[in-house]
Amino acid sequence: MRFWLLLLAALALSSCGPSGGGPVEVAIIGAPESLFQQGIRLAPPAQHMRAATSEGLVALDQAGQVVPALAERWIVTDDGLSYIFRLRDSSWPGGDAISAPDVRDKLREAIDRMRGTSLGLDLGTVRDVRAMTGRVIEVRLSAPTPDFLRLLAQPELGLVRNGSGAGPMAMSRQDKPGTARLTALPPETRGLPAREDWEDVARPIAVRALSAERAVAAFSRGDVDLVIGGSIVDFPQAEAGPLSRGTIQVDPALGLLGLTVRRETGLLADPALREALSMAIDRAGLIQSFGLNGWRESSLPVPPEAFPTPFYIADRWNGASIEERRRVAAARVQAWKGAGSAREPVVLVSLPRGPGSDLLFRRLADAWAAIGVATRRAASGEAADLELRDTVARYATPGWYLNQFHCSLGAGLCAPRADALAREAMAERDPARREQLFAEAHAALVEREVYIPLGAPVRWSLVRASIRNYLPNGWGIHPLFPLSQPTT
Numbered sequence: 001m002r003f004w005l006l007l008l009a010a011l012a013l014s015s016c017g018p019s020g021g022g023p024v025e026v027a028i029i030g031a032p033e034s035l036f037q038q039g040i041r042l043a044p045p046a047q048h049m050r051a052a053t054s055e056g057l058v059a060l061d062q063a064g065q066v067v068p069a070l071a072e073r074w075i076v077t078d079d080g081l082s083y084i085f086r087l088r089d090s091s092w093p094g095g096d097a098i099s100a101p102d103v104r105d106k107l108r109e110a111i112d113r114m115r116g117t118s119l120g121l122d123l124g125t126v127r128d129v130r131a132m133t134g135r136v137i138e139v140r141l142s143a144p145t146p147d148f149l150r151l152l153a154q155p156e157l158g159l160v161r162n163g164s165g166a167g168p169m170a171m172s173r174q175d176k177p178g179t180a181r182l183t184a185l186p187p188e189t190r191g192l193p194a195r196e197d198w199e200d201v202a203r204p205i206a207v208r209a210l211s212a213e214r215a216v217a218a219f220s221r222g223d224v225d226l227v228i229g230g231s232i233v234d235f236p237q238a239e240a241g242p243l244s245r246g247t248i249q250v251d252p253a254l255g256l257l258g259l260t261v262r263r264e265t266g267l268l269a270d271p272a273l274r275e276a277l278s279m280a281i282d283r284a285g286l287i288q289s290f291g292l293n294g295w296r297e298s299s300l301p302v303p304p305e306a307f308p309t310p311f312y313i314a315d316r317w318n319g320a321s322i323e324e325r326r327r328v329a330a331a332r333v334q335a336w337k338g339a340g341s342a343r344e345p346v347v348l349v350s351l352p353r354g355p356g357s358d359l360l361f362r363r364l365a366d367a368w369a370a371i372g373v374a375t376r377r378a379a380s381g382e383a384a385d386l387e388l389r390d391t392v393a394r395y396a397t398p399g400w401y402l403n404q405f406h407c408s409l410g411a412g413l414c415a416p417r418a419d420a421l422a423r424e425a426m427a428e429r430d431p432a433r434r435e436q437l438f439a440e441a442h443a444a445l446v447e448r449e450v451y452i453p454l455g456a457p458v459r460w461s462l463v464r465a466s467i468r469n470y471l472p473n474g475w476g477i478h479p480l481f482p483l484s485q486p487t488t
Helices: 002-014 032-036 044-053 100-113 118-122 148-152 212-221 271-279 283-288 322-338 355-369 398-403 416-427 431-448
Strands: 024-029 058-060 066-068 071-076 082-087 126-133 136-141 169-173 179-184 205-210 226-231 248-250 255-261 346-350 374-377 386-392 451-455 459-463
Touching: 024 044, 024 212, 032 044, 032 179, 032 205, 044 169, 044 179, 044 205, 044 226, 058 148, 066 071, 100 126, 100 136, 118 398, 205 212, 212 226, 212 459, 271 322, 271 451, 283 355, 283 451, 346 355, 355 374, 398 416, 398 431, 416 431
Parallel strands: 024 205, 024 226, 346 374, 346 386
Antiparallel strands: 058 066, 071 082, 082 136, 126 136, 169 179, 179 205, 226 459, 248 459, 255 386, 255 451
């Protein structure tokens, strides 16, 4: 009961705003209904809400660094096979103490729910979760897993009991669809020392999920202080309106931006012709159309920098000019046509709706027209040959990139040999051998030509000067809880 009394007091306080100012107004780009999405595959608005209301053992701060959450501290054994966490002294909604057996059971359930997803593949080295004492749990791994703590910090591994998480914020839905209010819970309910002035310094967060167009308009009117969740699909809208100028923040995001091959038919039946489409793209010229500085192009699924010691150079075609590459690609297309194909080469591309997608489609169509291939944009619901993949990495090692193309996910063409090598790499305890196996898996994936890389994903925000505790980071996650806290 004590927990709920504190929670109700916090929500009542938030309705009129603390003395330090009213709520921080945040718009997350996405469909209104996605804000309260449940399940294992969460849209960005739901990821941010889950992270704010349902912590896991650890969390990500505004810089994208791993910080304590339900666990106040931890140790990792020298062999990297055991992570031992001491839980903070705090409570579930309803007042029951958070105990090691509770967390063990909830974490096991959360990991089990991830089966069949790429995150489930990433967690494949988890061998056991056990309670050691009332407030200590151990996670045992079958092999060392770099960035394992970052995996545990993902919003999908936030722990829930009886439908509710343990904060650090409490959420109340608002009358308008796609809107919510978040209020920081008192420090003592989060296992921290009580602070008399916490009500004065912890600002509530008013959150709404909006389309990019509506979010930018709301920012330009001054209705919202922060817009997050922008992508290349809507980047041309980022500078709409006078108030948005000079306030655009672009994350140095890691991950995948490119085209997944969905069908192995016609022109795309031959890996050499799939490579021809990739060769024809002027990646640097493509991104210049968006006016983005510092974007990292890539012609490979796994960027070389993902390896501690790169096994290959970043330019797949050894410095060949775009004209040279297009001559080779055009010759391959012409040979395919001369081999008796009954139809002209056409590729059908699926892209989300948005001005960035329109611009991207035109650049791809121009590139492929130069090698004798026509391009058509797939209508909604129409089966496509190629589909845009735009995903921010959960962690930055080769395993994440390779798992995105695993055959079990059914996301497009795949490479069974690459899957087998990646699985062997994840089970390998010797670091040098593990990296070598990952490199071989990547080579097998490239050989199959299941993906046409463009470069790193684009993530952007609009940030008012008054916003505190916002930082661009490589993971595209901007937690809401730090926005409510003082900077000192």
